[in-house]
Amino acid sequence: MDALLFALLVAPPVVAAALAVLAPRATVLVSRLNVATMPISVAAALWLAAGLVAGGPPAVVGTTWRIDALSAMLALLVSVVSTLAVWMGPGLAPGAGPARAEARLFRVYTNMFAATMLLAVTADNLGVMWVAIEASTVTSALLIPLHRTKASVEASWKYLLIGSVGIALALTGTVLTFVDYASTGATVDLALNWTTLVTAAPGLHPEVARLAFVFLLVGFGTKAGLVPMHTWLPDAHSEAPAPLSAMMSGVLLAVALYALARWKTLVDLTLGTTFTETLLLIVGVATIALGSLSLVTQRDYKRLLAYSSIEHVGLACFGLALGAPGLFAALFHVTGHALAKSVAFLLSGRILLRYGTHEIAAAPGVAEALPATGGLFAISVLALGGLPPFGLFLSEMLLVRAGWIAGREILTGVVLVLLLVAFGSLVHHTQRLLLGAPPAGVSVGERVTWTTAVLALPLVALAWIGVSMPSGLRHLLTQAVEALHP
Amino acid sequence: MDATFALLTMTGASVMLLCVLVILWRRHIPAYISAFQWQSMALAFVGAVVARRGGVPELFVVALLIFLLKGLAVPAMLRRMAARFPAQQELQPLVNTEVSLVISGCLAIAAYDVSRPIAAVVNLPTRGGLPLALALILISLFVIVSRRKAITQIVAFLMLENGIALLALLGAYGVPLVVELGVFLDLLLGVLVMQVLAYRIQETFDSIDVEHLNSLKH
Numbered sequence: 001m002d003a004l005l006f007a008l009l010v011a012p013p014v015v016a017a018a019l020a021v022l023a024p025r026a027t028v029l030v031s032r033l034n035v036a037t038m039p040i041s042v043a044a045a046l047w048l049a050a051g052l053v054a055g056g057p058p059a060v061v062g063t064t065w066r067i068d069a070l071s072a073m074l075a076l077l078v079s080v081v082s083t084l085a086v087w088m089g090p091g092l093a094p095g096a097g098p099a100r101a102e103a104r105l106f107r108v109y110t111n112m113f114a115a116t117m118l119l120a121v122t123a124d125n126l127g128v129m130w131v132a133i134e135a136s137t138v139t140s141a142l143l144i145p146l147h148r149t150k151a152s153v154e155a156s157w158k159y160l161l162i163g164s165v166g167i168a169l170a171l172t173g174t175v176l177t178f179v180d181y182a183s184t185g186a187t188v189d190l191a192l193n194w195t196t197l198v199t200a201a202p203g204l205h206p207e208v209a210r211l212a213f214v215f216l217l218v219g220f221g222t223k224a225g226l227v228p229m230h231t232w233l234p235d236a237h238s239e240a241p242a243p244l245s246a247m248m249s250g251v252l253l254a255v256a257l258y259a260l261a262r263w264k265t266l267v268d269l270t271l272g273t274t275f276t277e278t279l280l281l282i283v284g285v286a287t288i289a290l291g292s293l294s295l296v297t298q299r300d301y302k303r304l305l306a307y308s309s310i311e312h313v314g315l316a317c318f319g320l321a322l323g324a325p326g327l328f329a330a331l332f333h334v335t336g337h338a339l340a341k342s343v344a345f346l347l348s349g350r351i352l353l354r355y356g357t358h359e360i361a362a363a364p365g366v367a368e369a370l371p372a373t374g375g376l377f378a379i380s381v382l383a384l385g386g387l388p389p390f391g392l393f394l395s396e397m398l399l400v401r402a403g404w405i406a407g408r409e410i411l412t413g414v415v416l417v418l419l420l421v422a423f424g425s426l427v428h429h430t431q432r433l434l435l436g437a438p439p440a441g442v443s444v445g446e447r448v449t450w451t452t453a454v455l456a457l458p459l460v461a462l463a464w465i466g467v468s469m470p471s472g473l474r475h476l477l478t479q480a481v482e483a484l485h486p
Numbered sequence: 487m488d489a490t491f492a493l494l495t496m497t498g499a500s501v502m503l504l505c506v507l508v509i510l511w512r513r514h515i516p517a518y519i520s521a522f523q524w525q526s527m528a529l530a531f532v533g534a535v536v537a538r539r540g541g542v543p544e545l546f547v548v549a550l551l552i553f554l555l556k557g558l559a560v561p562a563m564l565r566r567m568a569a570r571f572p573a574q575q576e577l578q579p580l581v582n583t584e585v586s587l588v589i590s591g592c593l594a595i596a597a598y599d600v601s602r603p604i605a606a607v608v609n610l611p612t613r614g615g616l617p618l619a620l621a622l623i624l625i626s627l628f629v630i631v632s633r634r635k636a637i638t639q640i641v642a643f644l645m646l647e648n649g650i651a652l653l654a655l656l657g658a659y660g661v662p663l664v665v666e667l668g669v670f671l672d673l674l675l676g677v678l679v680m681q682v683l684a685y686r687i688q689e690t691f692d693s694i695d696v697e698h699l700n701s702l703k704h
Contacts, residue, residue, distance in 0.1 A: 178657075183657075208603050
């Protein structure tokens with residue numbers, strides 16, 4: 001049963017990517033199949049999560065894969081956002097020549113990208129997790145210059161190089177821990193498995209763990225966009241095609257934080273929490289500060305969303321350093337961010353299509369030109385700013401509370417001010433984008449289709465979990481926190 | 487017995503470290519590729535020595551893979567790529583040769599300091615090379631940030647990966663095979679994608695100088 005569910009979770013994107021490679025002439029069919037089968041992945045993730053919430057044991061497949069509550073939660077986020085992304089991607093309508101080639105490339109790499117993230121969060125073997133996360137960089141990098149502009153080629157190179165080097169440092173940290181474990185004389189076959197290391201961690205060498213954590217923090221922190229390794233993020237997220245931006249911003253950052261959270265738990269078992277939490281607090285607050293303050297002067301609405309991602313990753317990182325209540329808030333925050341940010345990026349793609357520019361100043365009057373898209377975009381940005389009743393408001397309040405409980409009053413106060421700055425800037429820039437008259441040459445009005453309605457769903461869900469957190473979600477998050485406090 | 491083993495692996499590791507230094511004082515890009523090729527051969531040699539002396543037969547497979555992939559296939563790919571670009575020189579690195587050598591010396595010393603705890607826990611005869619592996623990792627990192635050509639950065643990234651492989655070989659006689667194979671797969675895919683992107687940079691900017699990649703700001 002576990003194996004079947006795992007297969008159902010991972011198979012849809014893998015099969016879609018394979019079909020897109022094998023059948024270059026049937027891209028439209030493959031794309032439609034892709035959209036139709038991706039919900040299977042979501043259903044499998046939901047099923048796994050429901051089993052865990054009902055008190056079942058983690059799903060185990062062989063010695064390499066293991067899905068506990070934390071994995072199930074991440075798998076659910078990845079599959080939901082990937083479903084939205086493949087739905088909004090190119091290829092569903094018949095096109096000719098270059099458009100079809102682009103659509104095929106999109107189907108190949110987006111699905112491989114989704115599959116690598118699903119594998120990363122379900123791997124028990126932390127070496128395999130590393131392999132999957134590195135593969136996620138490679139599969140997403142080629143999609144950024146889908147339209148071959150100078151800016152997108154530049155963004156893609158920076159992303160690939162900085163991402164690969166960063167993640168190589170995470171491998172160094174992984175290997176250092178492995179070396180330490182292997183020298184205890186234990187059998188090394190399953191040595192990189194989370195379940196093995198959790199048991200062995202208290203007996204490892206603290207100095208080695210300290211060194212390894214520095215490498216791991218820099219490595220996975222690069223992938224998560226933590227300051228000062230964030231430099232690739234605004235470029236890559238703003239230049240990528242909208243569905244890819246949605247996946248990179250909505251869930252790839254969360255996957256990197258997931259890896260960091262797992263490793264933090266292991267290092268804490270060896271070393272105690274002071275060292276890791278001090279580092280995470282410094283990096284987290286610096287990241288929130290850079291993200292929020294950069295929002296103030298943004299001139300480009302896609303970069304606005306990208307810097308907002310940096311701010312939110314910083315908040316989640318801050319939460320990781322605040323013990324169990326902080327962890328709960330961070331996981332909830334990551335969930336809310338995945339929903340709101342993916343919708344915001346997908347809608348920004350529609351604005352870009354109509355206006356042909358990323359510049360906020362060159363794209364006034366979205367509310368008039370694209371009433372439905374503009375309205376939803378405004379709602380998603382307000383949600384990202386932390387306006388009640390959306391889930392991110394609740395998670396930010398929980399983070400602040402966790403900071404207070406943990407005795408970090410001053411830092412929490414600073415974070416609270418930065419949250420207000422971020423909110424103010426987001427509202428200000430969105431106002432500039434929405435109001436005013438559309439420039440000449442931009443057609444006015446849009447047909448509201450069912451795809452627009454689909455994009456409203458995550459926002460409805462976000463409001464729902466913000467008003468009254470469903471008990472299933474609460475249990476899943478609580479269990480995920482417990483998974484990190486063995 | 488152990489002394490010969492230690493000597494052989496130390497020699498291999500030292501050759502590998504020397505190969506990264508080539509990038510610091512040569513300007514000619516084909517020389518970088520050759521340096522990487524020699525370094526990979528040295529890594530395969532260390533792998534084979536550990537397999538034989540350390541009694542880990544599956545490492546022979548890994549050593550063979552290193553030899554075939556990093557020793558032959560990847561350098562061939564890099565040479566073909568370099569031949570397609572007109573510029574064959576790393577003319578103006580961001581940090582000049584003399585300063586680069588001094589910084590690398592400091593990094594090597596730092597590597598000895600940083601690797602003390604890890605050398606203390608490992609009790610294998612190969613542990614003497616661990617600081618060299620860390621030095622290789624740190625110096626490769628420095629090369630990536632201080633050189634301008636896309637192809638130089640790719641070579642340095644590959645050397646960084648060699649450093650990690652060396653660390654695993656000397657510290658624990660290699661990581662589990664499934665991880666090893668996954669890392670190889672990633673490396674191969676990564677190099678292919680980097681190659682494609684370098685071609686795109688060449689097409690769109692008429693140069694592979696990453697200095698041109700500076701339009702995205704704020």
